[in-house]
Amino acid sequence: EAGVTQFPSHSVIEKGQTVTLRCDPISGHDNLYWYRRVMGKEIKFLLHFVKESKQDESGMPNNRFLAERTGGTYSTLKVQPAELEDSGVYFCASSKGAVDEKLFFGSGTQLSVL
């Protein structure tokens, strides 16, 4: 069984540019999450999809971040325009159910905004 895959693994962009991160969850997993880890800090929740619907987007930092999950399969997270403080590792995770279900993580996208 394929795990959660994320693309790209690394992205280096300049401040003001746009970047789009992609996540393919494990097949059959309705729940998809985005998390972010800024260097040395905790892994912080960004948002949660159930199929194509946003269940909880309380962790999204501001309106420069836009997440989509069209068709309830893969998800994209777009940052536009990127700022220096957006640098970090963006993780995607998926689970079959929501509550009482184990979370499986992708390898993350290391985003560096210069």
Add this chain to the structure above:
Amino acid sequence: GENVEQHPSTLSVQEGDSAVIKCTYSDSASNYFPWYKQELGKRPQLIIDIRSNVGEKKDQRIAVTLNKTAKHFSLHITETQPEDSAVYFCAARTGTASKLTFGTGTRLQVTL
């Protein structure tokens, strides 16, 4: 909302010794506590978890204990090996919410 604190931030032990990482949480409604291990360049992987109706759980060399009264939980690794070197994250999930709140991570170094 939930807040999880994790200590220590770095831990160095000799091969064969035990390692203990401690976490505290703030929301008494939290009922699920997983631990993730992230090796360098790899994805965080679930290594053990515990639910609030259990006080201790063990899986080979790793164990987790939960003290609901004190709102803290700990990861214990016995007979450490070099391959245990990684960053370990604790997390908590509250009630019927689905998101996890993570600690800041502990970098464990097992030296020969």
